Amino acid sequence: MDDNELKNLALMMTINCVRNTIIEEYHSEDKINQEEMKEFNIEVSNKIYTFLKYFMHESEKEREKLMLLMSMFSTNGWNQPEIDEDFKQALEFFNKYN
Numbered sequence: 001m002d003d004n005e006l007k008n009l010a011l012m013m014t015i016n017c018v019r020n021t022i023i024e025e026y027h028s029e030d031k032i033n034q035e036e037m038k039e040f041n042i043e044v045s046n047k048i049y050t051f052l053k054y055f056m057h058e059s060e061k062e063r064e065k066l067m068l069l070m071s072m073f074s075t076n077g078w079n080q081p082e083i084d085e086d087f088k089q090a091l092e093f094f095n096k097y098n
Contacts, residue, residue: 001056010049016087018044 027037054066
């Protein structure tokens, strides 16, 4: 995957996995203004892109360092991820007609 594809993937992940969540509801209720939302989107897409770039394009040793560093930001107490049903249903619907 080249750098432009990684950037596009980061943007798609930002839109579909972060932006199109409850954060959009907060934005529509004016709990987050337009400028704050823009800053949020930029920060998230930059972080996702950076993570993907190091994870997918660096050496195994650099990937291990990245994962060690990221694991220092503990997620103790967080629920384990599950398949998002809305996302899954949208994909199934799309697959039905393509």
